[in-house]
Amino acid sequence: MSTATAPVRTAHVATTRRERKARSMQPPKPLLSLLAWIVGFLFVAPVLWMVLTSLHSETDAATNPPSIAAGLTLDGYRSFLSAGPEAPLLNSLMASVVSTLIVLCLAIPAAYALSIRPVEKWTDVMFFFLSTKFLPIVAGLLPLYLFAQKTGLLDNIWLLVLLYTSMNLPIAVWMMRSFLAEVPVDILEAASIDGAGLLRTLVTVVAPVAMPGIAATSLICFIFSWNELLLARTLTATIAGTSPVFLTSFVTSQGLFLAQLCAAATAVSLPVLVAGFAAQDKLVQGLSLGAVK
Amino acid sequence: MSSPGSTALTPTPAETPPPGRPAGSARKAADWARRAPLMPALLFTIVVTQLPFVVTIVISFLDWNSLRPDRRGFAGISNYVEVFTDANLRASVWNTLVITVTVVLVSLVLGLLIALLLDRKFFGRGAVRTMMIAPFLVVPIAAALLWKHALFNPSYGLFNGLLTSIWRLFGSDNPPQPDWLSEGPKLAIEAALIWQWTPFMMLIILAGLQSKPGDVVEAARMDGANAWQIFRYQTFPHLRQYLELGGLLGSIYIVQNFDAVFTITSGGLGTANLPYTIYQTFFSAHEYGLASAMGIVVVIGTIIIATFALRVVSSMFKEEVSR
Numbered sequence: 288m289s290t291a292t293a294p295v296r297t298a299h300v301a302t303t304r305r306e307r308k309a310r311s312m313q314p315p316k317p318l319l320s321l322l323a324w325i326v327g328f329l330f331v332a333p334v335l336w337m338v339l340t341s342l343h344s345e346t347d348a349a350t351n352p353p354s355i356a357a358g359l360t361l362d363g364y365r366s367f368l369s370a371g372p373e374a375p376l377l378n379s380l381m382a383s384v385v386s387t388l389i390v391l392c393l394a395i396p397a398a399y400a401l402s403i404r405p406v407e408k409w410t411d412v413m414f415f416f417l418s419t420k421f422l423p424i425v426a427g428l429l430p431l432y433l434f435a436q437k438t439g440l441l442d443n444i445w446l447l448v449l450l451y452t453s454m455n456l457p458i459a460v461w462m463m464r465s466f467l468a469e470v471p472v473d474i475l476e477a478a479s480i481d482g483a484g485l486l487r488t489l490v491t492v493v494a495p496v497a498m499p500g501i502a503a504t505s506l507i508c509f510i511f512s513w514n515e516l517l518l519a520r521t522l523t524a525t526i527a528g529t530s531p532v533f534l535t536s537f538v539t540s541q542g543l544f545l546a547q548l549c550a551a552a553t554a555v556s557l558p559v560l561v562a563g564f565a566a567q568d569k570l571v572q573g574l575s576l577g578a579v580k
Numbered sequence: 581m582s583s584p585g586s587t588a589l590t591p592t593p594a595e596t597p598p599p600g601r602p603a604g605s606a607r608k609a610a611d612w613a614r615r616a617p618l619m620p621a622l623l624f625t626i627v628v629t630q631l632p633f634v635v636t637i638v639i640s641f642l643d644w645n646s647l648r649p650d651r652r653g654f655a656g657i658s659n660y661v662e663v664f665t666d667a668n669l670r671a672s673v674w675n676t677l678v679i680t681v682t683v684v685l686v687s688l689v690l691g692l693l694i695a696l697l698l699d700r701k702f703f704g705r706g707a708v709r710t711m712m713i714a715p716f717l718v719v720p721i722a723a724a725l726l727w728k729h730a731l732f733n734p735s736y737g738l739f740n741g742l743l744t745s746i747w748r749l750f751g752s753d754n755p756p757q758p759d760w761l762s763e764g765p766k767l768a769i770e771a772a773l774i775w776q777w778t779p780f781m782m783l784i785i786l787a788g789l790q791s792k793p794g795d796v797v798e799a800a801r802m803d804g805a806n807a808w809q810i811f812r813y814q815t816f817p818h819l820r821q822y823l824e825l826g827g828l829l830g831s832i833y834i835v836q837n838f839d840a841v842f843t844i845t846s847g848g849l850g851t852a853n854l855p856y857t858i859y860q861t862f863f864s865a866h867e868y869g870l871a872s873a874m875g876i877v878v879v880i881g882t883i884i885i886a887t888f889a890l891r892v893v894s895s896m897f898k899e900e901v902s903r
Binding site: 316319320322323324326327328330331333334336337340348349350351352353393394396397399400401404405406407412414415416417418419420421422423424425426427428429430431432433434449450452453456457460510513514516517521530531534535537538544545548549551552553555556559560563564567570571574575576578 | 611614615616617618620621622624625628629630631632633635636639694697698700702703704705707708709710711712713714715716717718719720721722725726727729730731735736738740741742744745748775778779780783784786787822825829832835836838839842843854855858859862863868871872874875876878879882883885886889890
């Protein structure tokens with residue numbers, strides 16, 4: 288195949304592919320598109336219902352059949368705000384952001400030593416990191432609790448920062464390694480021989496490959512820390528309680544609470560929803576530990 | 581890209597022993613220089629994740645109920661005997677397996693079907709993908725509370741509300757109003773988890789589908805292969821590693837699920853899984869020794885399963901390394 292004819296040929300294939308796809312589709316395309324829309328709607332419906340209920344009054348929220356067209360009010364959010372969400376939200380923010388930063392500081396050098404300039408037996412190290420994710424957190428819970436009790440770290444947000452760091456570090460090492468493995472090593476070496484400073488090498492060679500990886504890693508670590516309930520529930524109480532723990536307090540045995548519960552659930556989920564929607568591709572990269580790029 | 585003209589043939593500084601020192605110690609120093617960036621992360625992980633398990637092993641051989649601190653003593657293997665003869669614990673092992681396998685398999689199949697639906701150009705594809713991702717981005721405890729109170733509640737939940745609306749539409753005032761949680765407690769938990777995890781599987785499978793070379797499919801189609809044959813012999817083998825990856829990561833998280841069981845049924849109605857049972861033994865029954873023995877049994881079980889699972893990853897991983 289000569290190079291001159293290649294572009295023509297691909298163009299030809301592209302058109303026939305489209306035609307053939309259209310012909311071979313059974314059932315016809317519009318039906319499948321409609322089905323995709325319906326499935327998408329079914330999956331998002333509970334989320335929409337949560338948001339809609341959060342904007343209803345308590346009485347409208349608890350009707351059967353549902354009052355979809357009832358008037359909207361911010362009462363649910365007022366109840367949420369008056370329940371004192373500032374401390375739990377700040378605790379969650381602190382635990383998620385600080386632990387994510389520490390994870391990055393530990394994971395990036397580790398990933399460097401596992402990809403760009405690998406240590407001997409680096410695959411074993413990788414599997415050690417992954418194997419720690421198989422150990423159920425709950426089996427280490429009692430020693431952690433006793434340790435916190437002894438050291439006075441019970442109900443202290445720094446304990447959660449520490450534990451979330453260890454929870455996310457293995458994932459981050461896997462992700463960052465898979466990104467740093469894409470750094471062109473010859474160029475890296477060439478740059479250092481040419482006398483390019485470390486900083487310049489980092490900026491021109493490593494950063495373009497590593498930055499998307501760092502973004503994806505941060506997103507995933509942030510989400511997992513923000514969502515965590517078991518450790519937070521066990522090891523914190525009134526001072527260091529995080530948003531997930533706070534959410535459970537909205538369920539009462541008497542009276543109507545559905546609208547304010549939905550308002551709280553929406554408010555607590557909002558940071559994750561916004562970050563996840565804004566960075567959908569980073570989400571996929573992160574969730575697959577960097578295997579999907 | 582600072583110096584495209586230079587060659588990469590010169591050995592790197594790390595591989596050349598610095599002159600004027602014996603080669604052995606220089607090599608050792610170079611080895612440690614290589615290991616140095618890895619050490620903080622490795623040591624941190626060992627201390628924070630492995631040490632607690634060592635302590636758990638010790639406690640598992642103690643007779644220790646925190647409500648009776650004076651009776652603390654060595655218990656031998658009696659905690660382990662209790663673990664294996666305890667019907668509740670056997671039930672929670674079974675529940676953990678059933679919930680994990682059901683949720684992972686159903687999410688994988690649904691995720692695959694939806695990914696196939698979305699792997700075509702159509703109006704609003706980006707919007708549908710965004711809608712599909714939403715369930716995964718709701719904080720898990722919020723999702724569990726939402727399903728329990730806003731959807732499953734027998735008197736004002738959305739499900740029974742919709743049943744009322746539909747029956748009224750056909751002029752009936754006597755709609756079925758099932759109590760979802762007591763009639764199918766395990767199914768209720770599984771439904772909520774499947775709703776959250778299908779988007780996860782879909783995202784990974786969709787990424788796999790989009791990385792598939794289109795010209796091979798084209799060639800097969802020209803050779804007269806039909807849609808099913810193309811899926812069976814080309815798409816599916818290509819997707820296999822993505823399905824395995826989704827299954828593995830999903831299992832890691834669903835085996836440990838606490839939020840849904842804790843919220844939706846509080847472990848009642850025969851739905852308690854291992855994390856919930858161990859949590860209860862610690863913090864309600866205060867049986868520290870017994871709970872630790874349970875924890876160790878779970879860890880051993882997980883290691884056995886993980887050894888098989890890791891083989892899956894390792895085959896993928898080798899493929900990537902050899903690339």
